Amino acid sequence: MRDLNNLNREHDDKLKSQENSFPCGNCGIVYSEESGAYDGFICDECKEHEKEKVNESLYESHWENDKVQFARLINELDLLGIFTPDTLRGLADATDLSQTEILDLIERAKNVYDETLEKL
Ligand SMILES: [Zn+2]
Numbered sequence: 001m002r003d004l005n006n007l008n009r010e011h012d013d014k015l016k017s018q019e020n021s022f023p024c025g026n027c028g029i030v031y032s033e034e035s036g037a038y039d040g041f042i043c044d045e046c047k048e049h050e051k052e053k054v055n056e057s058l059y060e061s062h063w064e065n066d067k068v069q070f071a072r073l074i075n076e077l078d079l080l081g082i083f084t085p086d087t088l089r090g091l092a093d094a095t096d097l098s099q100t101e102i103l104d105l106i107e108r109a110k111n112v113y114d115e116t117l118e119k120l
Contacts, residue, residue, distance in 0.1 A: 020032055020034070021033065021037065022039055022040075024041065024043035058120060059120065068113070068116045071109040071113040074105075074113075075109060075113040078110065083102075083106060088103070
């Protein structure tokens with residue numbers, strides 16, 4: 001009799017735990033309601049994976065983006081100290097821009113690149 005009661009309780013517990021568990025809508029792994037699962041939820045692992053995929057595709061689309069890559073080059077050249085007064089004078093002569101305008105372009109390029117980094 002006692003064994004039967006035990007069996008029934010185990011059966012009930014099992015049913016209960018199934019009621020309070022939900023499969024991840026992506027990988028199908030079952031999570032308990034206590035862990036934050038709900039009908040149609042996506043588990044943390046899948047969410048993390050999804051985020052990585054989005055970042056990868058963002059990175060690839062950035063590589064195709066001339067504006068971003070030119071800005072990146074200018075930013076790196078500036079960090080290397082390329083834009084000395086001599087270089088700026090030479091650039092100003094070659095481009096018919098003033099040194100102030102060139103410095104402004106460099107600043108704009110750096111801003112474009114910073115904004116891209118923030119989105120990554
Ligand atoms: Zn999952």
